[in-house]
Amino acid sequence: MHNIHYSFPYSLQSLCVGAVAVLSVTYIGLIAVVMSYAAFTVEFSQSVRNDEAVVAMLESAYLANVARITGMDYIAAGYAKPRVKAFVSAQNVTALR
Amino acid sequence: MRAQFRLRIRFVLALVVLVALLILIRLYFIQIVHGHNYAEKADRQFASSGSGLFDRGSIYFTRKDGTLISAATLAAGFLVAINPQTLRNPEAVYAFLPASSLVLSRDAFFAAAAKKNRVYVEVAHHLSEKEGQTLAAQNVPGVLVLRERWRYYPGASLAAQTIGIVSYGSGDTRAGQTGLEAVYDGTLSRSGDSLYKNFFAELFSNVGNLLVNAKDAREGDIVTTIEPEVQTRLANGIKKVQERYSSKESGGIIMDPATGAILAIANEPTYDGNVLQNVDSSILGNPFVEHVYEFGSIMKPLTMASALDAGVITPATTYNDTGCITVNTRQICNWDMKARGVIPMQQIIVQSLNVGASWLATELGQDKFRTYFTTLFGQKTGVDLPSETGALLGNLSKSQQIGYDTAAFGQGIAVTPVQMIRAMGAIANGGAMVQPHIVSAVRLNSGIERKLDWSQKVQVFSGTAVRETTAMMDAANDQALEGGRAKIPTMSVAAKTGTSQLTTPEGGYYTDRFFHSFVGFFPSYSPRFIILLYTNDPKGVQYASETLNAMFLDLVHFLIDYYAVPPDRGFSTSTRSG
Secondary structure (H helix, E strand, O other): OOOOOOOOOHHHHHHHHHHHHHHHHHHHHHHHHHHHHHHHHHHHHHHHHHHHHHHHHHHHHHHHHHHHHHHHHOOOOOOOOOOOEEOOOOHHHHHOO | OHHHHHHHHHHHHHHHHHHOOOOOOOOHHHHHHHHHHHHHHHHHHOOOOOOOOOOOOOOEOOOOOOOOOEEEEEEEEEEEEOOOOOOOHHHHHHHHOOOOOOOOOOHHHHHHHOOOOOOOOEEEEEEEEHHHHHHHHHHHOOOEEEEEEEOOOOOOOOOOOOOOOOOOOOOOOEOOOHHHHHHHHHHHHOOOOOOOOOOOHHHOOOHHHHHHHHHHHHHHEEOOOOOHHHHHHHHHHHHHHHHHOOOEEEEEEEEOOOOEEEEEEEEEOOOOOOOOOOOOOHHHHOOHHHHHOOOOOHOOOOHHHHHHHHHOOOOOOEEOOOEEEOOEEEEEOOOOOOOEEEEEOHHHHHHHOOHHHHHHHHHHHHHHHHHHHHHHOOOOOOOOOOOOOOOHHHHHOOOOHHHHHHHHOOOOOOOHHHHHHHHHHHHHOOOOOOOEEOOOEEEEEOOOOEOOOOOOOOOOOOOHHHHHHHHHHHHHHHHHHHHHHHOEEEEEEEEEEEEEEOOOOOOOOOEEEEEEEEEEOOOOOOOOEEEEEEOOOOOOOOOHHOHHHHHHHHHHHHHHHHHOOOOOOOOOOOEEOO
């Protein structure tokens, strides 16, 4: 029988100091990540809202154009009323699709 | 060796102290010397002082191709506030405020500037990005330029009463007050901490939210069934009628009779949701669910369908039209006071005969008439608009026959426009009433689109009864409307006009003031659209055929073209335009 004896090369104090150092660095890193994340979230959210506002202006212009075209008096604009209206017959259904 | 080591230690120490000093000096300049500037700059970038930026979900119109167009969204810009204690030249500041923004009146501005006990008074809102940046660059003492967001309606007055408005109401937070903004406020409103939440606090206190976020499952945008181009067309027509006849009010609804999806809903007078300063609060409500009207003769097809469904008549049944009849000492006459003699049922609809409708009510009997009309109008429709009111059907709970006879042609009972189109939709939809609705889906922040269930139906008439009634309305369009000129050779259209006398405050009826209505659907036997139009108290005209025919026909032709509705009648021809 042989007695097996393990010897640990580092003292408990050294281990604790090392662990504290690692945790501190991790903590600081985490704070940095979180702060960056929060800043990017706010910035991105703001940029999305600004883009939405720009899109809203474009949509407003689109709806204003639809209203202008719908309300246009074509006779006053110089166009003549059609003299004959032709209706598409039911046999030509596919032509409408 | 030891001395060299000590020298190195001192050098490193001095270096650390020097760096620390530099950092301290830099911090002093950033936080103390220029702190105010940085704070203002941060505010301009992100939020007005004192509160977070306004946030709210969007409301969308849906184009025919499925594209979403904002009906209500957010606009971003700047507000201007003054600090009266540090403001030096109010005159110059007021002159510099852009007129395009919402600026306090001159008197109010100078009154605010004179309040030296205040440090923050908002004097202008809704400055554009460029205006805000320009003003901020001036660095005027006592003037703060802060970022803000506000509710914006790209369509301005488009479907304004239906979309609704957002305001402070009685509390200190903005909430939907009318229309869809109010009905779907729980979905559209946003929690204020969305941007400034503490990540660690969120992480540890709301672990559950990482898995199932209650807010994301509740908050979102709403998608309506309103088609912006159809809506614009309808609104344009309504406006023309309102202006031409100086009506008290006018309105119209276009609905898919099979699903109850409302494609357009417009009325006059209306307002621009972006400019509410001078709007009369009485027009903020929605007349389609809050007002009741006696619709007149467009009620006759419902009376006819009821009588056909009950089996008391067939289309071949005839009656003797005497022009006028006396019921409970009251006289009921046809619109032209003329007798028609013995005529078939179809003529009651085609010629809009009051005596015929009264005859149908008598044949039907009070109990059956009450049962049909209570089924049609006795309950609220459940449409997703606030403050829906019920119909006035008091005459149908009395035993006097006159109440039933007049109800048969749309007088003496009053219903909302949404109730009316829902009831008429039963004729267009195989006898089943659908649930009218405006919102089709909710797009949640979680990314899920939740379709709303509007599939509930109420079967009122048999398919045979509505088919026979539709044939009569079809004949009314082809033979009577515009003297037959309204007929479209390749498209069947079922239509009916209605003219009713307005009630006096004493309970009688005016002889010279009217309510005009019009209902129609097409293609008659497989309808894709049902249209209800009305104008209240138009001046200088008596009959609905004079006020609403042209708009109805314009809408029919527009919808056929816009949606490429295939012809449903087989013959091809051409006709002289009117």
